[in-house]
Amino acid sequence: MAGSRVAIIGGGIAGAGLASSLLFNGRARGVSLDVRVYSHSEPNTVPPPVVLTPECRSRLAALGCRVPMDWRVHELRGVEVLSHGRRDLLPAPPGGLWVVDGWPNGPSGLEVVREALVTAATAQGARFISRHVDRVERHAPAPDAPEVVRNSGPLVVRAQGSGDRFHAVALATGAGGLLGDAFFPGFEPAPTVAAVQARLRHGSSRLTLAPLARLWIAPLPTVDGLFLLPGAHSVYALAFGPAVTPADLCQALMMAARDGLVDEGFELSALETTRLPFGPGRSLVAPGQLVVGPAALGHPLQLGLSETLATCSRAAVGLLDGGLEASALERRYVREGLSELMEDAAAGARSIxxxxxxxxxxxxxxxxxxxxxxxxxxxxxxxxxxxxxxxxxxxxxxxxxxxxxxxxxxxRTAVEPVPTTVPTLEPDLYYVVDDDPDAREAMTQLLESTGATVVSFSDELALFCAVARRPPTAILLDVVLHWVDGLRLCEGLKQHPLTRNTRVVVMSGLNRPHVRQRALEAGAEAFLPKPVEPERLLQLLMGHGAPLPTVSPPVHVPEIPADAESGRYAS
Incomplete structure (x- = not known):
């Protein structure tokens, strides 16, 4: 390996960690290396915090990455595991679980740790190149090629029209191994599971909940687990499952707010889909090539960076000791270096x-x-x-x-637990949920003109918490909302004892039979096409509970064109 050129694809924590580990271990063995890191990546709209375990902090220090005390915004007391009304606390280990995070006023924990590793790797001689890698090719230099080409290695990294030769190439991207066979033929990275991550912001400057991470097992049929991790001024939420969608995460968050797992008054500031590793990869090496980090192995119950940093140190030792032959890399890196980590990844994925x-x-x-x-x-x-x-x-x-x-x-006969405190229904209270401000205002004026009390919501995430604590006479619910469609929201309301008997009237400009049928199947009392006829709405509401007086003259509810709304309706 002396004098070899090494390319690392991916400039995140795995890529920077591998670069630092290679150069540190190479210098300790008297081996000079030319390490270049292709660090181009898509912007992360939901930068997560980082939990540093005692082992993580030790591994970072061994890579020359200083871990100052001011990184720690708070220390977790432990992790609370919840499922079907039961909860138990797993206390933090000696040394504590540090939460590193500055979002939204500063960089996230992931960005803080990555920058520290990049600084450490750069100080040891690594070069970071902001280019997107398209593929890796294997071409032996021609015998009559210049000496500098013949000595540059058989692997060619194609990145945005350019091509550079290397002796070894490591893949250090996130879960999923985006290059696939473009990295090497037969490459099988770690399997993955769908996930959705989000950031919840609060009005107060400090979180009032205890510094606990929470893992909610199976809050919904489509969600295997929901992580809630308090940051500096926000909560990071991550839902995973084979078919999880952003709507599932939002519904789970509404349930978490209703049950007091997150502070009231939050708003959803950022949300995106992602993938999580779900076991070990099956083909991780080729001559001069290997995979590290989440693309190699992992499972959703990991919290921290220990496994990722461990693969970096094992890969560096494997390359320096085993050389560039595939059989030597397989033995030194995979069988000897990753065997326990791969066994853990398989067991973690199966346990879910x-x-x-x-x-x-x-x-x-x-x-x-x-x-x-x-x-x-x-x-x-x-x-x-x-x-x-x-x-x-x-x-x-x-x-x-x-x-x-x-x-x-x-x-046993299934008996669903009922909350000990059931709030009293307020007979003149109505909730209006619509992301269109004109329609929301018109509906509010219509109901208030009858003497009713109306609370309107533009953000549907606050609705669940409000309904559970202050049940209304009825909810007027638009189908097209910002994060969750109204039909899913109606289903969620009908799935819990506190909100199951709440009357829901669904409204939509998409007056189609299948939408109407879905609304009724979701538990809606009625489906009203837009523009809503005031007299029809009031007649519907007068048939239940306290009657509403006739409105004269009726307040006009502005028409929302059906074709305009249908373009936004994704259900």
Missing amino acids: AWLRRAGRRAPEAFLAARRKGSMCGVYSGGVLGLAAPTPLSLLAAARWAGLREVVSSWL
């Missing part, structure tokens, strides 16, 4: 299905696995940033809890 089956016993499974001790290997660790439980012990405990729950469900 069993935790869902365990239902209300899921938190108990974490505690049972933790009592068995950590039993960590040299490079393996626990789930959720903790020393224990390990993924293997969690899988065993989750499987047993899942089997017990399945058997016990055959022997």
Whole structure:
């Protein structure tokens, strides 16, 4: 490897960490390397915070990355696991779980750690190039090529029209291995699962909730897990599942607000879809090529950067000790370096299905696995940033809890828990939910002219919390909203005991039979096409509860053209 040129594709934490580890270990062995990092990446609209475990901090220090105390905005007391009304706390390990985050007033934790690693790698000689890599090709230099070309390696990195030769190339992108066969033929990165991440901002300067990370197991049929991680002035939310969508995350957040898991008065500031690693990759090396970070292995129950940084140090040692032959890299990097991490990734991914089956016993499974001790290997660790439980012990405990729950469900009648405090219905209170300010104002004036009290919402995320604490006579709900369509919102209202009996009237400019049918199937009392006829609406509302007087003259509700709204309706 002496004098070799190494390209790293991906300038995130994995790419910068590998560059620093290669140069540090190479210098310790007296090996000079020319390391170049292709760091072009798409902008991240939801930059997440970072949780630094004691192991993470040690690994960063070993890479020459200083971890100052002022990075820590607060220290987590632990991780609370919730499922079906049950909750248990897994306390933080000795040394604490540091939350690094400055968003939205400063850089996110991910950006802070990445910049520190980039600085450390640059100080050791790495060069960062802002280019997008299209593919990696293998071409042996021609015998009559200039000496500088013959000595530059057989691998060609094609990036935005340019091509540079290297002896070794490492892929350090996120989960999914975007290059696929364009990295090397037969490349099989870590499998992935769909996820949606978001940032919730609050009006107050400090969060009032205790500094706890929360993992909610299966809050919805389409969501396997919901992470809630408090940052400096916000909460980072991550929902994952095979078919999870932004609407699922929003509905889960409304349920979390209703149940007091996030502070009231939040607003959704950023949201995007992403992918999470879901097990180990199957083909991670080729002659002179290897994969590190989430593209190589991982599972959604990881909290922190330990596994990513571990793959970087193992890859550096594998390249320096094993050379560039595929068989040597397979033995030194994969079989000897990643065996325990890959076993953990497989167990962590498999445990998620069993935790869902365990239902209300899921938190108990974490505690049972933790009592068995950590039993960590040299490079393996626990789930959720903790020393224990390990993924293997969690899988065993989750499987047993899942089997017990399945058997016990055959022997008992399902009784849904009802909240201990049920607020009183306010007979003259109406909620109007519509993202069109003119339609919202007109509907408010119409109802207020009858003497009713009206609260209007432009942001549907605040509705669930309001309904649970102050039930109205009825909710007038538009189909097309900003984050969640009204039909999904109606379904969510009907799924919980506190809001199940709330009357919902769905309105839409898309007056189609299938939309009307879906509204009724979602639990709506009625479907009204836009423009809404005031007399028809009032007649509908007068048939239940306290009657509303006749309006004279009726207030005009502005018409929303059906074709304009249909272009926004994605359901």
